[in-house]
Amino acid sequence: xxxxxxxxxxxxSAADVKLPPGQYLTTDFPVxxxxxxxxxxxxxxxFTIDDSSKVLKRWNWKSFRELPSETITVDIHCVTxxxxxATSWEGVSLDVLLADxxxxxxxxxxxxxxxxxxxxxxxxxxxxxxxIAFKFDGADxxxxxxxxxxxxxxxxYFWKSAKWVKGLTLMSHNKPGFWESLGYHxxxxxxxxERYSGDE
Ligand SMILES: Nc1nc2c(c(=O)[nH]1)N[C@H]1C(S)=C(S)[C@@H](COP(=O)(O)O)O[C@H]1N2
Ligand SMILES: [Mo]
Numbered sequence: 001x002x003x004x005x006x007x008x009x010x011x012x013s014a015a016d017v018k019l020p021p022g023q024y025l026t027t028d029f030p031v032x033x034x035x036x037x038x039x040x041x042x043x044x045x046x047f048t049i050d051d052s053s054k055v056l057k058r059w060n061w062k063s064f065r066e067l068p069s070e071t072i073t074v075d076i077h078c079v080t081x082x083x084x085x086a087t088s089w090e091g092v093s094l095d096v097l098l099a100d101x102x103x104x105x106x107x108x109x110x111x112x113x114x115x116x117x118x119x120x121x122x123x124x125x126x127x128x129x130x131x132i133a134f135k136f137d138g139a140d141x142x143x144x145x146x147x148x149x150x151x152x153x154x155x156x157y158f159w160k161s162a163k164w165v166k167g168l169t170l171m172s173h174n175k176p177g178f179w180e181s182l183g184y185h186x187x188x189x190x191x192x193x194e195r196y197s198g199d200e
Contacts, residue, residue, distance in 0.1 A: 017085060019077075019083050020077050020083065020190035020191050020193065021191075021193045022081060022193055022195075023077055023081055023082070023083040023190065024081055024082060024083065025082075025083055025084075025085065026082040026083070026084055027084070029084065029087075029145065030078070030080075030082060031144045031145065032078065032080065032158075032159075033144070033163065034116060034178065034179075035114055035115075035116075036114070037114075037143050037144050037164075038112075038113040038114035038164050039143060040113050040148060040164060040166075042061040042148060043061070045060065045061045045064075045148055045149075045166075046058060046059060046060050046061075046166065046167075047059045047064055047097075047132065047149070047165070047166060047167050048166070048167035049097065049098070049101050049167060049168055049169075049170065050167065050168075050169050050170070051103070051105060051169070051170045052169055052170075052171065056101050056170075057097070057101055059097075061148065064092065064132075064149075065134070067092045067096050067097070068092070068096060069090055069091055069092050069134075070090070070091070070092075070093065070131070071088065071089070071090050072088070072089050072090075072091065072131060072133075072152070072154075073086050073087065073088045073089075074086075074087060074089070074152070074154035075087070075154060076154055076158050076161070077154075077157055077158060077190040078157065078158040078159070079157040079158070079159055079184065079188070079190075079195050083190075087136070087137075088136070088137055088138070089131065089133040089135060089136055089152055090133065090134060090135035090138075091131030091132050091133030091134060091135070091149075091152055092131060092132050092134075093128060093130070093131050094125040094126060094129075094130045094131065094132070095126055095127065095128065097132065098122075098125075098126065101170070103122075103170050105122070105170035105171055105172050106121060106122045106123070106172070107119060107120070107121055107122060107170075107171040107172070107173060107174045107175065108120050108121070108122055108125065108168045108169065108170060108171065109168065109169045109171055109175060109177060110151055110162045110165055110167075110168045110177070111162075111165070111166055111167050111168065111169065112162045112163060112164045112165050112166055113164040113165075113166050114164055115178075116162055116163070116164070116177075116178050117162070117177035117178050118151075118159065118160050118162050118177035118178060118179065118180065119171075119174060119175055119176060119177045119180060119186070120153065120156075120160060121174065121187075122170075124153065124155070124156065125153065129153065129155060130151065130152060130153045131151075131152045132149050132150070132151060132152070132165060133146075133149065133150055133151075133152040134147070134148060134149045145163065146161075146162075146163025146164055146165070147164075148164075149164075149165055150162060150163040150164065150165055151163075151165045155189075156187070156188045156189060156190065157184075157185075157188040157189075157190050157194075157195070159179045159184060159188065160188055174186065180197075183196055183197055184196060184197065185197055185199055
């Protein structure tokens with residue numbers, strides 16, 4: 001009897017996959033950047049958490065890389081309609097980074113080198129839903145894909161996964177980031193097809 005178990009082979013064929021509405025599968029890894037790739041040297045790199053008035057936490061590359069990290073395999077969905085399955089990353093979860101930043105502020109603005117920003121509710125980055133990733137497919141994250149480190153929030157459209165991330169600001173109210181100010185959806189759930197601000 002030839003019974004092929006999907007769980008056993010660990011692979012999914014296109015027929016097995018349910019994609020978010022309006023998405024197609026790609027196997028390559030398109031580069032989408034609103035501006036030039038900022039090149040940040042590791043000895044100048046830092047990641048900070050602030051609340052708009054003061055810096056609450058700060059890591060340099062060395063202290064960041066000493067944090068516990070994990071390998072994550074996730075599907076990603078770009079608002080330009082490509083989806084890529086089972087991408088493999090290594091990163092530090094936001095749970096680790098936010099661990100002793102006790103706060104009653106429920107929104108975040110992620111900030112990148114090169115000035116990109118994107119907003120997220122705090123609840124969407126905790127409980128193993130978001131990481132600061134520094135490896136893709138076992139190799140250091142390439143600069144065009146956001147290296148040295150990028151945000152990875154796979155359950156939302158990929159514009160939320162800020163490349164070249166340098167920190168986050170805790171906020172009491174939700175505020176649009178770069179693409180959200182230009183007409184993209186404030187939240188961006190691919191399963192509800194929240195592409196543009198008019199989409200419910
Ligand atoms: N800093 C920064 N992050 C960014 C972007 C950007 O222009 N600048 N583009 C976003 C968009 S629209 C997408 S789809 C993904 C693309 O990531 P990739 O180039 O690694 O595929 O990065 C997101 N993060
Ligand atoms: Mo995108």
